[in-house]
Ligand SMILES: Cc1ncc(C[n+]2csc(CCOP(=O)(O)OP(=O)(O)O)c2C)c(N)n1
């Protein structure tokens with residue numbers, strides 16, 4: 088006979104909710120306070136020993152930090168925001184978690200059920216608002232059902248293709264009192280390939296002449312990545328990482344072939360195009376990775392595609408694979424670990440060539456002006472320890488660390504595949520909180536940085552020694568490049584006046600310097616790293632660069648000249 092369950096004492100909804108988070112292993116939450124969820128805030132008092140509440144300055148920063156926490160830990164990043172205005176600010180982090188397949192739970196205050204549907208103060212229907220950008224949106228209308236909803240939120244956020252969950256918390260649910268049992272830690276779902284799947288994969292692989300492995304997606308563990316590495320070594324396979332999933336393969340490894348997607352070099356593009364078998368492990372094969380579904384064509388790729396993904400719904404959704412295997416990355420990696428080649432692979436030379444070509448891209452390309460971003464990024468790669476974290480947001484400046492930094496392992500790179508600006512600083516903060524011993528460097532464009540620079544206050548308050556490199560070109564440079572390509576010499580609405588960034592970080596008790604040539608940069612970078620480590624406060628280097636340098640090996644003037652040439656050619660043929 089089962090024992091009758093002894094129920095905890097009656098608690099309010101906030102107390103029940105925070106206890107569930109603790110039971111599911113939450114160590115940190117990112118929040119901006121609101122009167123709409125006071126009982127949750129109050130309940131944090133009883134969990135000071137286990138849950139760190141990070142007071143963020145704006146909900147977009149809080150949601151980005153929670154998303155980055157999800158990327159770093161594989162567990163849902165937790166964010167609390169107030170209703171209406173808080174939720175709308177936080178939405179950028181939810182969308183990022185959705186496209187980046189990151190486990191995350193956003194808790195939003197909600198008007199009480201006594202007022203709902205009257206468009207009460209700050210009322211929004213979150214099911215409709217977040218419907219398309221969350222895996223699951225729900226409202227908890229009964230206090231005693233909080234444990235059930237929270238347990239489900241953790242399961243949904245982490246299972247299959249991970250993603251964000253949004254839970255709305257009406258006031259009456261939080262203030263209500265219930266006597267209800269807590270639920271234990273959720274069970275992580277790992278799906279594994281069957282023996283027949285692995286046999287079919289090996290048979291197709293060994294029949295191929297020029298296979299290529301593409302690793303991406305989320306839900307990886309260090310162990311799983313090591314198993315993929317071992318598989319690549321035994322079968323001597325070239326391995327690329329999908330767009331902005333730079334952490335997925337050791338770039339110093341002899342089998343590493345490159346970063347596949349927008350901005351890749353021609354040799355790599357050709358290798359992926361010419362592959363007779365493409366083994367995609369965990370990657371969704373999105374628009375950026377496939378360069379607009381051209382490198383891998385939808386619906387029927389020219390390469391024989393073996394697509395492995397944790398969500399059956401992703402298999403056959405955009406691409407018709409030759410072989411589809413539904414397995415989580417950890418489960419698939421364990422399966423690959425059991426495979427042993429039955430013959431000497433004929434493609435070993437291709438693999439070595441691919442790595443040699445990749446290595447050649449690490450030499451800085453020429454650029455105009457005294458301050459070469461290429462050389463600076465190479466320097467950062469040389470001096471930064473292997474386990475350091477490099478974060479970016481969106482903008483052409485990110486091409487430099489992504490080209491010249493050799494990443495390796497979870498947490499070495501934090502980059503939104505969704506390409507949303509303002510991510511780098513909050514992500515760097517999340518990384519330093521999670522790994523205080525690791526160096527953390529945030530690359531930011533002057534535009535990108537100014538989208539969330541208020542979160543420097545969080546770095547100051549929690550004594551986080553991060554280093555921020557701000558590339559000051561005085562404009563939304565990426566969009567300028569697009570303008571010059573499509574509408575040459577008609578650039579408008581892109582330039583901005585900048586503050587003195589070095590001065591700005593000093594207001595946050597940080598260290599600030601401005602450099603305008605490479606001779607200054609190396610010493611300044613050493614000082615910034617040393618300050619951050621010694622003082623546990625942010626350090627920032629504003630890099631004044633020639634605005635004509637718009638991407639590695641590319642200038643705005645060259646883009647404009649090519650576009651004008653094209654216009655002349657078109658005009659003469661019409
Ligand atoms: C939140 C958000 N707003 C707008 C964009 C469109 N966008 C992409 S890159 C970019 C410019 C980035 O400027 P900056 O950070 O200064 O970097 P730069 O391109 O100058 O290197 C813009 C506006 C975006 N991706 N995300």
Ligand SMILES: [Mg+2]
Pocket residue numbers: 532533534558559560561562563564
């Ligand atoms: Mg800029």
